[in-house]
Amino acid sequence: MADELQSLREQIADASNTDPASTRPLLEQLWQLRPGASSASFVNQHHAALGDLTKKSITVLRSFTVEPLVPILRAAASLHGLDLTIDVGGFGTYAQDLLDPSSAIYTTSRPDVAILAVQARDVAPDLWDSFSRLDSADVDLAVARVAGEFSSMIDAFRRHGDADLIVHSLEVPGNLALGVADRSAERGQAQAFDELNARIADAVDRTSGVHLLDVNQVISDVGRPNWHDDRKWTSMRMPIRADAMPILVDAWLRLIVPVTGQVSKALVVDLDNTLWGGVIGEDGVEGIDLGPDAPIGAGFLALQRTLLDLRARGIILAICSKNNHDDVVEVLDQHPHMVVKLEHFSAVRANWEPKPDNLRSIADELNIGLDSIAFIDDNPAECDQVRRLLSDVTVIELRSPPTPSQNPLARHPRFERTALTGEDRSRADMYEQQRQRRQLETSSVSLEDHLNALGTTVTTDAMGHDDVPRISQLTQKTNQFNLTTNRYTESQIESFGAEANATVLAVRAADRFGDHGLIGTAIVRASASTATIDTLLLSCRVIGRGVETAILAWIVDWAAARGCTDLVGDFVPTARNKPAAGLYESNGFERVHESSESSTWRLEVGPEAIVVPSWISWSLEHEEQDT
Amino acid sequence: MNTDIADRVGGLAAGVFDVSRDDITPASTSDDIESWDSLAMLNLVVALEDEFSIEIDPADIDQLSSIGDVAGLVARRVNG
Numbered sequence: 001m002a003d004e005l006q007s008l009r010e011q012i013a014d015a016s017n018t019d020p021a022s023t024r025p026l027l028e029q030l031w032q033l034r035p036g037a038s039s040a041s042f043v044n045q046h047h048a049a050l051g052d053l054t055k056k057s058i059t060v061l062r063s064f065t066v067e068p069l070v071p072i073l074r075a076a077a078s079l080h081g082l083d084l085t086i087d088v089g090g091f092g093t094y095a096q097d098l099l100d101p102s103s104a105i106y107t108t109s110r111p112d113v114a115i116l117a118v119q120a121r122d123v124a125p126d127l128w129d130s131f132s133r134l135d136s137a138d139v140d141l142a143v144a145r146v147a148g149e150f151s152s153m154i155d156a157f158r159r160h161g162d163a164d165l166i167v168h169s170l171e172v173p174g175n176l177a178l179g180v181a182d183r184s185a186e187r188g189q190a191q192a193f194d195e196l197n198a199r200i201a202d203a204v205d206r207t208s209g210v211h212l213l214d215v216n217q218v219i220s221d222v223g224r225p226n227w228h229d230d231r232k233w234t235s236m237r238m239p240i241r242a243d244a245m246p247i248l249v250d251a252w253l254r255l256i257v258p259v260t261g262q263v264s265k266a267l268v269v270d271l272d273n274t275l276w277g278g279v280i281g282e283d284g285v286e287g288i289d290l291g292p293d294a295p296i297g298a299g300f301l302a303l304q305r306t307l308l309d310l311r312a313r314g315i316i317l318a319i320c321s322k323n324n325h326d327d328v329v330e331v332l333d334q335h336p337h338m339v340v341k342l343e344h345f346s347a348v349r350a351n352w353e354p355k356p357d358n359l360r361s362i363a364d365e366l367n368i369g370l371d372s373i374a375f376i377d378d379n380p381a382e383c384d385q386v387r388r389l390l391s392d393v394t395v396i397e398l399r400s401p402p403t404p405s406q407n408p409l410a411r412h413p414r415f416e417r418t419a420l421t422g423e424d425r426s427r428a429d430m431y432e433q434q435r436q437r438r439q440l441e442t443s444s445v446s447l448e449d450h451l452n453a454l455g456t457t458v459t460t461d462a463m464g465h466d467d468v469p470r471i472s473q474l475t476q477k478t479n480q481f482n483l484t485t486n487r488y489t490e491s492q493i494e495s496f497g498a499e500a501n502a503t504v505l506a507v508r509a510a511d512r513f514g515d516h517g518l519i520g521t522a523i524v525r526a527s528a529s530t531a532t533i534d535t536l537l538l539s540c541r542v543i544g545r546g547v548e549t550a551i552l553a554w555i556v557d558w559a560a561a562r563g564c565t566d567l568v569g570d571f572v573p574t575a576r577n578k579p580a581a582g583l584y585e586s587n588g589f590e591r592v593h594e595s596s597e598s599s600t601w602r603l604e605v606g607p608e609a610i611v612v613p614s615w616i617s618w619s620l621e622h623e624e625q626d627t
Numbered sequence: 628m629n630t631d632i633a634d635r636v637g638g639l640a641a642g643v644f645d646v647s648r649d650d651i652t653p654a655s656t657s658d659d660i661e662s663w664d665s666l667a668m669l670n671l672v673v674a675l676e677d678e679f680s681i682e683i684d685p686a687d688i689d690q691l692s693s694i695g696d697v698a699g700l701v702a703r704r705v706n707g
């Protein structure tokens with residue numbers, strides 16, 4: 001391994017001078033081989049070769065020394081497309097940092113994500129060190145005290161700012177005071193910590209934009225003897241062993257990446273030697289390695305199961321394989337151990353065309369950007385071609401066969417989601433419904449016939465508390481039918497909903513093929529006689545049939561109920577939102593202002609100011625909901 | 628063998644202290660390098676433990692004043 005490492009470093013040094021485009025995959029390989037402080041130094045030195053990264057800022061609030069983790073986080077994040085500025089809060093001042101509204105995280109530094117990293121031994125020393133000297137009542141008090149502290153800090157964070165917060169859970173001690181009798185004791189030590197962690201988890205769950213990092217899972221991953229650094233804890237209050245650091249960093253990234261919106265919406269898979277061992281064109285259906293009885297086949301079986309897990313999280317699957325289409329259909333249908341089936345894939349490109357062309361075609365068919373696509377392939381030449389021609393695609397090179405317990409997809413940060421909405425869970429089914437809709441479209445006589453046959457119903461209402469994650473997700477991900485492209489966190493959406501003279505809309509649509517769910521939103525504010533549209537967007541799934549008109553009609557009605565005479569909104573053009581450019585004009589708005597950056601439109605509020613097309617069934621619901 | 632260790636130590640130090648490789652010599656001390664404080668030293672120790680798969684006793688760190696000293700300590704740990 002030392003030779004391989006040395007060789008990689010030399011290649012990287014060469015590449016950064018001669019061929020920067022090949023630096024990234026080499027750095028990824030280095031990180032895969034030996035993640036840690038020393039590789040981090042290397043990766044950070046070659047930061048410039050990684051191309052365009054998204055800038056985000058992090059602050060770590062802590063009860064212990066975390067500085068050695070910072071360069072490791074920075075390096076690992078850069079390999080996932082993030083350029084992180086990482087600040088560290090004062091040693092042990094984490095409570096003040098969170099409780100004080102004038103503290104830096106709310107005023108000057110204002111990070112996108114804060115991490116609250118405190119140790120059980122620091123925040124609950126009595127439960128950690130002195131458990132055997134406590135009686136039941138003392139334990140109850142201690143648990144309540146610490147749970148209360150976390151609650152206060154989390155509530156304060158939400159009240160004073162809009163960012164996301166990652167909270168470390170507390171380590172359950174390895175050496176329990178009562179030993180094996182702890183479990184059956186009336187008030188055991190492990191039980192006390194489990195209860196404390198459950199209460200911390202409750203505070204996390206009931207607060208939007210706050211996420212739990214399970215420290216005990218990290219310790220389990222590294223193995224307890226490999227976690228705590230006794231010597232550095234004693235001398236410098238730095239408790240984590242060097243080898244354990246990249247595993248903790250990985251756990252941080254699996255939250256930071258989805259929270260900052262760096263997600264992949266679709267995974268395109270190669271087939272031969274990626275989903276099974278061997279090549280169907282040569283080995284035939286019977287000859288490929290896939291099944292529980294041998295290590296190679298069992299590893300591919302596990303990877304296929306991971307694919308279905310990803311699909312259940314709302315990630316769309318597609319195939320891009322150099323094979324005959326019929327052979328692919330046959331093997332997916334016939335192989336006795338095949339876990340994935342044709343119906344699990346929303347797009348299939350099995351042909352002899354170059355993969356970059358197929359990936360572009362898949363992106364078009366799924367109606368998503370290339371930067372939302374991840375691609376996995378075992379073939380280095382295919383991976384290289386995609387990297388060079390489609391630099392926005394996330395390329396996952398399968399450098400060695402998957403094993404039953406590990407594959408590069410299972411914990412990949414781009415496939416993580418911090419909360420799954422109903423829409424996520426049923427997304428793949430929705431794509432199937434979409435395919436059926438498209439079939440109807442091609443068989444309809446006229447557009448109007450088609451739209452009538454679709455039978456679209458639109459329900460617009462002020463949002464409820466449960467709608468917040470989905471609405472925030474829509475503002476983060478919708479690019480095409482989006483008038484102003486304002487991106488909002490869950491916390492911001494919640495606070496808009498609570499404003500007295502504002503409304504956040506939840507727009508739901510369904511048609512004859514199925515329910516689309518919550519597919520649009522608008523944010524409107526009323527002041528004196530003018531209502532202003534801050535945001536109006538629609539998922540690309542329902543563009544082109546007038547749903548947006550129903551939304552405008554609802555807004556006009558809302559504004560009129562508040563005594564507004566005017567409805568005003570901006571259109572901010574971007575590279576992607578041409579589909580929304582004509583919305584105001586085609587609904588009777590007048591352009592009152594124009595600059596190079598935006599145009600402002602105005603409509604006089606009145607009954608029937610907006611005409612909703614006859615093929616949409618819609619209703620005005622005006623429940624004033626306290627969110 | 629020891630020049631290889633000295634070289635790798637120097638390379639890591641340059642990365643950790645965020646200076647150019649040429650600014651690091653065996654004679655370099657914390658007086659020469661502005662960003663070399665106790666936290667930066669801790670970061671270097673962690674990087675060295677990772678690079679050489681060794682454990683460095685914090686007690687030994689207090690004895691180190693130059694990069695050459697650091698490389699010497701690493702060599703002793705590596706060679707057992």
